[in-house]
Amino acid sequence: MTTTLKALVAGTTAMAATCALALAAQAQEYKIGITQNNVGVDSYQTTYEQAFIAAAEANENVEAVVLDAGGDVARQIAQIQDLIQQQVDAIIIWPTNGQAVVPAVRQAKNAGIPVIVTNSNIAEEGFDFIASFSGPNNIQQGASSAELMCEALDGEGNIVQISGQPGYTTAIERQQGFEDRLAEACPGVTIMETQPGDWNREKSQRVMEAFLVKYDNIDGVYAGDDNMGVGALNAAKAAGREGIAFIGATNFSVGYEAMERGEYYGSIYQSPVDDAEAALQTAIDILDGKDVPFLNYFETPKITQDNMGEFTKPVF
Amino acid sequence: MASARLKGIGSLLARQGILIAFALFLLGFAAFSDSFSDADNLMQVVRQSAIIGVIAIGVTVVVISGNLDLSVGSMLSFATVMVVDLHDKIGPVPAIAVMLVAVLVLGCINGFLVGVLKLNSLIVTLGMLSAIQGLTLIYSGGQNVDIADQEATWFSLIGRGSFLGIALPIWIFGTLAIFMHVVMSTTAFGRRVYAVGGNPTASVFSGIRRTHVVFAAYMISALCVGIAALILGSRVGGSQNNVGQGYELQVLAGVILGGTSLLGGSGTILKTVIGVLILGFIQNGLLLLGFAYYVQWLVTWVVIILAVWLDIAAKRGRLLSPIA
Amino acid sequence: MATLKQNAALRWLTENPIWGFVVLIFVFFSLSNEFFFDMNNFQNILVQTSTIGLIALGMTLVMINGNIDLSVGAVVALAASLMVDIQSWDAFSGWGNWQMLPALIAALGVGTALGALNGIIVWKTGVDAFIVTLGAMLGVRGLVFVYTKEQSFFAMNFTFSDLGMSTVGPVPSLAVLFLIATVLVHILLSRTVHGRNTYAVGGNREAAVNAGIRVGPHMVVNFMIVGFMAALAGVTLSSQMGAATPNLGRDYELWVITAVVLGGTKLTGGAGSIIGTFGGVLAIGILRNGMNLMQVPAFYVLVILGSILIAVLILDKQLTRKGVEALKT
Numbered sequence: 006m007t008t009t010l011k012a013l014v015a016g017t018t019a020m021a022a023t024c025a026l027a028l029a030a031q032a033q034e035y036k037i038g039i040t041q042n043n044v045g046v047d048s049y050q051t052t053y054e055q056a057f058i059a060a061a062e063a064n065e066n067v068e069a070v071v072l073d074a075g076g077d078v079a080r081q082i083a084q085i086q087d088l089i090q091q092q093v094d095a096i097i098i099w100p101t102n103g104q105a106v107v108p109a110v111r112q113a114k115n116a117g118i119p120v121i122v123t124n125s126n127i128a129e130e131g132f133d134f135i136a137s138f139s140g141p142n143n144i145q146q147g148a149s150s151a152e153l154m155c156e157a158l159d160g161e162g163n164i165v166q167i168s169g170q171p172g173y174t175t176a177i178e179r180q181q182g183f184e185d186r187l188a189e190a191c192p193g194v195t196i197m198e199t200q201p202g203d204w205n206r207e208k209s210q211r212v213m214e215a216f217l218v219k220y221d222n223i224d225g226v227y228a229g230d231d232n233m234g235v236g237a238l239n240a241a242k243a244a245g246r247e248g249i250a251f252i253g254a255t256n257f258s259v260g261y262e263a264m265e266r267g268e269y270y271g272s273i274y275q276s277p278v279d280d281a282e283a284a285l286q287t288a289i290d291i292l293d294g295k296d297v298p299f300l301n302y303f304e305t306p307k308i309t310q311d312n313m314g315e316f317t318k319p320v321f
Numbered sequence: 322m323a324s325a326r327l328k329g330i331g332s333l334l335a336r337q338g339i340l341i342a343f344a345l346f347l348l349g350f351a352a353f354s355d356s357f358s359d360a361d362n363l364m365q366v367v368r369q370s371a372i373i374g375v376i377a378i379g380v381t382v383v384v385i386s387g388n389l390d391l392s393v394g395s396m397l398s399f400a401t402v403m404v405v406d407l408h409d410k411i412g413p414v415p416a417i418a419v420m421l422v423a424v425l426v427l428g429c430i431n432g433f434l435v436g437v438l439k440l441n442s443l444i445v446t447l448g449m450l451s452a453i454q455g456l457t458l459i460y461s462g463g464q465n466v467d468i469a470d471q472e473a474t475w476f477s478l479i480g481r482g483s484f485l486g487i488a489l490p491i492w493i494f495g496t497l498a499i500f501m502h503v504v505m506s507t508t509a510f511g512r513r514v515y516a517v518g519g520n521p522t523a524s525v526f527s528g529i530r531r532t533h534v535v536f537a538a539y540m541i542s543a544l545c546v547g548i549a550a551l552i553l554g555s556r557v558g559g560s561q562n563n564v565g566q567g568y569e570l571q572v573l574a575g576v577i578l579g580g581t582s583l584l585g586g587s588g589t590i591l592k593t594v595i596g597v598l599i600l601g602f603i604q605n606g607l608l609l610l611g612f613a614y615y616v617q618w619l620v621t622w623v624v625i626i627l628a629v630w631l632d633i634a635a636k637r638g639r640l641l642s643p644i645a
Numbered sequence: 646m647a648t649l650k651q652n653a654a655l656r657w658l659t660e661n662p663i664w665g666f667v668v669l670i671f672v673f674f675s676l677s678n679e680f681f682f683d684m685n686n687f688q689n690i691l692v693q694t695s696t697i698g699l700i701a702l703g704m705t706l707v708m709i710n711g712n713i714d715l716s717v718g719a720v721v722a723l724a725a726s727l728m729v730d731i732q733s734w735d736a737f738s739g740w741g742n743w744q745m746l747p748a749l750i751a752a753l754g755v756g757t758a759l760g761a762l763n764g765i766i767v768w769k770t771g772v773d774a775f776i777v778t779l780g781a782m783l784g785v786r787g788l789v790f791v792y793t794k795e796q797s798f799f800a801m802n803f804t805f806s807d808l809g810m811s812t813v814g815p816v817p818s819l820a821v822l823f824l825i826a827t828v829l830v831h832i833l834l835s836r837t838v839h840g841r842n843t844y845a846v847g848g849n850r851e852a853a854v855n856a857g858i859r860v861g862p863h864m865v866v867n868f869m870i871v872g873f874m875a876a877l878a879g880v881t882l883s884s885q886m887g888a889a890t891p892n893l894g895r896d897y898e899l900w901v902i903t904a905v906v907l908g909g910t911k912l913t914g915g916a917g918s919i920i921g922t923f924g925g926v927l928a929i930g931i932l933r934n935g936m937n938l939m940q941v942p943a944f945y946v947l948v949i950l951g952s953i954l955i956a957v958l959i960l961d962k963q964l965t966r967k968g969v970e971a972l973k974t
Contacts, residue, residue: 044463044943045562051463073943078893080933082885083693087937090689091680104799105886108806128799171795171891200614207557207564211369215608218362232465232561239558243481259467259559321464440958444906447899448954455947463944570779577776584773615790622784626777630770642771644861 035292036068037061037285038088039097042124043076047204047232048321049255049277053099053124056281067289078105085109089116095136095288097121103174107131119291123284125175132299139287139301140280143175146273147182149307150254153271154183154225155191157250162224165216166199167209167237169229176201179229179254194225202233209236217244225250231260231272238268256308261318264310271309274316279303339580339592339628343599350606357609364488370601371490372397372549372556373568374594377575378501379545381593384576385505386538387518387585388435388442392427392449393546393572397565399457400424400550405560406466413476421547427453428543429536436535450569457562467559480556490552494594497548501541502590514538519586575600578625580632599624659964663907663924666957667931674935681938684815691820692885694930696721697897698823698923699878701904702830703871705922708905709834710867711847711914712767712774717875717901719785720759721894724752724879726789729798729889732805742804753876759785760872764865782898789891797890800883809884819881826874831919843867847914904929907957 044054054071061069070093074081078101088096089112096113098120100106106127110120111134119136126138154164166183169176180199187194197220202209209228216223217240226241226249228234234253241249253260253272263269283303290297308316351358376393383390400420407416431449435442471477482489505511517534554560579596581588600621607617634640658665675682700717707714731737731748738744763781767774800806811818834840845853846860854860883889908925910917932953936946 045458047561048463048465054463070940072937072940075943077895078886078890079693079696079882083689083933084937086689086693087686087934090683090686091938102797102888102890104797105888105890107799108803108810108885108887111806112810130799130801171790200608205561205564206559207553207561210557214365214369215605218356218359218365219609235559236557239556257465259465262469434955434959438959438962440955440962441906441912443912444903444958445955447903448951448958450899450951451954452948452951455944455949455951458944459948570782574779574783577779582773583775613790615787615795618783618787619791622780622787625780625783626766626770626772629772629776633771637771641769644768644771644864 034066034068035095035289036070036091036093037095037097037288037292038070038072038091038093039123039284040072040074040081040084040088040099042074042081042099042101044073046076047230048257049230049275052321053277053281056278057285060282060285064285064289067285069285074101076101078102081106082109085113089113089118093118095119095121095292097123097284097288098127099124100127100174104128104130107134110134119288121284121288121291124280125173125178127174136291137287137297137299137301139284140303141275141305142302143178144182145302146254146275146305147179147184148186149273149305150179150227150252151183151186152190153252153307153309154187154194154227154250157252157270158191158194158224160191161193163195163197163220163222164225164227165213165220165223166196167202167212167226167228167233168199169201169233170203171201176204176229183227183254196227197223202228202236204230204232206232206236206239209233210240213237213240214244217241217246223249225252225270228253230255231257231263231269234269234272235259235263238263242268256316256319257321258319261308261313261316264308264313267310269310271307273305274308274319275305276319277321339578339595339599339632342624342628343595343602346599346602346606350602350610354606354609357606362605362609364491366601366605367494367598368488368490369605370597371488371494372553373571373575373600374494374597375497375545375549375552376542376568377572377579377593377597378498378590379542380572381576381579381581381588381590382501382505382514383442383538383542384581384583385518385585385588386514386535388535388538389446389573389583390431390539390542391443391446391569391573392431392453393542394565394567394569395450395453395457396424396427396543396546397550397553397568398560398562399427399453399460399565400547401554401560401564402457402461402466402562404550405468405554405558406461408468408474408476408554413474417551420550421544424543424547424550425540428540431543432536432539435539436532454563454566461562463562465559465561468554471558476555477558478555480552480554490556493548493552497545498590498594505590510534510537515586517585571600572597574621574625578628580628661909661918661921661924662961662964663909663921663928663957666907667924667928670928670931670935674931674938678935678938681935686934686938688817688820690927690930690934691823692817693934694926695819695823696878696882697900697904697929698926699826699874699881700871700897700901701908701922701926702826702919703867703874704901704905705908705910705917705919706830706834706843706867707774707871708902708910708912709843709847709914709917710864711850712864712868713778713902713912714760714763714868714871714875715775715778715898716759716763716781716785717871717878718894718897719782719789720756720872720875721879721882721897722789722889722891723759723785723792724756724876725883725889725893726793726798726891727755728752728880728883729800729805729887730793733798733801742802744802745805745808749880752880753873756876756879757869757873760869760875761865763872764868767868768861768865793889793891795891797888800887803887805884806887809881809887819885822881826877827919827923830870834919839863839866844915847916849915900929903954907954909961 044050061067072084081101113120114134122138124140168180200212226237231253234251238251250270252270255275256272260272380390404416404420434440434445513534517531575597576593579592604617728748732744766777813821842858904925905922908921
């Protein structure tokens with residue numbers, strides 16, 4: 006009984022795959038499902054979703070199924086299963102956690118559905134089960150921020166770090182990239198303390214207030230994104246402390262404005278629109294049978310007060 | 322004679338246990354951390370506690386009336402996003418007015434469901450927690466909101482300014498606490514809230530309209546959330562959609578620490594203020610001592626249970642409960 | 646005769662209004678979405694709800710007692726972390742797949758022990774269970790972070806996650822486990838002395854004491870059951886992921902309480918049933934799954950779930966009132 010069932014399933018999958026190939030040849034419609042991390046928690050993710058939907062609508066060959074895990078790993082796994090159930094042609098996943106989604110991704114691969122990871126990569130153990138990763142290089146971003154910090158402090162000073170949500174891959178990688186590169190490029194700069202700001206400006210502001218009480222020798226602040234960085238800046242301004250270099254790892258419009266005012270040193274320019282469009286394009290290329298590099302990093306250059314004229318202000 | 326005095330001291334210890342614990346914590350932190358007893362730091366903790374404190378004042382009224390309000394966290398997100406978003410669109414005064422009306426409408430819904438329809442407050446406000454979070458996201462489309470020019474508006478002063486050397490949020494928190502304490506302890510309305518929470522059946526017979534009292538309690542709670550949103554929005558100069566997430570539990574922890582019984586009918590506003598401050602000082606002190614942020618959760622666990630235990634042990638006159 | 650039967654069915658439905666709602670949304674999603682009515686999808690729903698469902702079974706006992714447990718979400722995370730971490734300890738590396746056994750024992754043992762701790766505090770101090778477990782909710786989450794040092798754990802051995810994805814015949818193992826647990830707890834509650842005592846303690850504590858029930862130890866047992874169930878849910882959830890994260894299980898206590906209340910258990914204690922709770926769990930699972938399939942935007946899902954919770958509460962109140970009136974006449 007089970008064997009016939011399995012054979013049947015295998016047969017239909019093969020047929021579906023053939024159909025998909027045949028359809029692809031005629032440039033027919035692809036059904037692409039995406040499960041995002043936590044839309045609405047910050048503007049980056051919201052703008053990403055809007056850009057993704059817009060890009061999918063602009064492409065008449067794509068029908069998108071857009072889901073959001075609300076930051077809950079278990080719900081994301083359920084959504085991957087629901088997408089497999091709907092027999093989508095490809096699944097794009099923005100992992101809520103890089104390790105916990107691996108078995109579900111494996112399930113999708115076993116069902117014959119290619120998986121594209123977007124924005125923040127899954128754990129290495131899962132690399133065998135994904136078709137491609139598309140997104141920023143978070144470790145490189147952390148390293149670039151370390152170089153900015155080095156530059157801002159002339160290689161000498163004491164800093165504090167405000168990291169993202171604990172346990173979240175992007176937060177861990179940006180922290181790791183920053184710390185490793187800083188130790189290498191700039192041994193004269195010491196990280197006195199690191200506390201999480203949870204991607205939350207108000208939380209970050211509170212953390213910075215505590216730092217300002219505890220340390221009277223802060224030369225620089227590194228924050229996992231500008232949203233938290235500006236929170237820290239607010240705290241320093243309120244305490245009347247000047248001469249601190251603020252550096253973020255994703256440029257938000259509030260950070261861009263603070264740079265215009267000369268209060269914020271620099272950040273990393275990362276566009277959610279590029280991010281979303283790259284993910285969709287990678288999925289389409291894979292379905293078209295094109296050769297796609299396994300790691301598709303899009304450019305995330307440094308942005309400082311000096312070169313900010315080359316960049317348009319982020320919309321988020 | 323001596324034993325009576327001893328008993329007196331024992332019951333004083335138990336009854337004012339929360340104050341004593343508060344003092345012990347302050348002394349302990351001051352002994353081990355140089356920067357803790359710094360006047361700036363102490364002021365800062367009070368200022369940081371002001372947002373939770375203002376909400377806790379409203380929730381205390383609800384809890385005294387015998388109900389719960391878990392919707393305050395998402396309501397805070399909603400109100401903050403709204404007032405910040407409208408600030409640049411229609412100006413600060415209309416923005417504040419519209420926001421206050423909006424939270425009062427939400428308070429009305431809570432009050433109607435719990436007061437008039439007599440539904441269970443835990444579940445109603447749990448449902449509202451989810452629904453209001455969704456409303457906030459729909460309102461903003463999931464985008465962060467910001468005030469463009471924060472230096473140019475007096476709105477920024479609410480959360481950042483100071484008067485006579487004391488930060489405005491502390492003034493707001495203190496004034497509101499004293500005002501509500503007076504209302505609850507001296508007015509007819511205050512007595513009614515205690516009566517409704519203490520013995521709902523008896524109070525119906527004594528002619529007090531439970532419906533009105535519960536309804537009013539939820540309106541007060543909503544209004545307090547609105548005031549807290551002013552401080553929060555002004556302090557940050559912007560808002561994320563989940564900014565108030567989890568506040569309901571911190572607020573409730575403060576209210577419980579202050580010795581307000583969840584069964585209703587007892588508790589005071591000033592003790593809630595102390596409860597909230599204790600939580601603030603635990604958080605601040607442990608961070609200054611260099612503990613990881615999650616150690617405060619373990620300490621809070623022990624402190625909450627011990628504080629409430631001592632409180633009820635004093636009331637019943639014995640340490641262990643009479644449950645067989 | 647026919648009307649009698651009809652009456653019995655109607656009465657059953659008024660006693661378990663949630664099942665009417667389950668049928669309603671089931672029909673609605675079946676008609677409005679082509680992917681919903683499908684054996685594979687039903688299995689998905691059962692697996693997806695099994696986490697909340699297992700905890701809800703234990704929570705029903707505690708809530709019929711007139712207590713509540715807010716710490717279950719944190720227990721889920723602690724059990725999951727222990728399960729995934731301990732099985733990769735060097736000490737057990739020679740055990741082959743049996744290395745999962747000590748991990749399982751530790752996870753379930755710690756969950757049960759934390760339940761016992763909550764229960765004993767409630768019993769001995771007389772502090773309200775809401776307060777005791779609100780404290781534990783924070784404290785146990787603190788334990789998780791102390792234990793994991795904020796890191797996620799990953800099971801190197803794929804056998805563990807294969808177990809989570811395995812099937813018994815055509816049915817997923819986790820769904821089978823959930824169904825068996827449901828039947829067992831149903832029997833415990835409806836056919837045993839402990840079950841009868843559970844209602845008695847929650848309904849009228851003084852009468853229960855007079856009838857010779859030792860209320861304190863009885864409550865501790867139910868807290869241990871919910872602790873065990875939460876730990877079991879942590880184990881099954883981590884087996885679906887082959888991993889554990891420190892933030893796992895956040896807000897689960899709210900969804901569990903929602904499911905139990907939807908199922909007709911009264912927060913004041915003394916009333917409720919496993920059949921109702923099972924309906925409440927399914928209602929949430931079907932709603933989430935159906936809205937996913939229909940691509941309802943996430944923002945609206947929150948509003949819909951919140952509104953439905955309140956609507957069912959209103960409906961339940963109306964039905965109870967009608968039921969009381971019907972009894973009078």
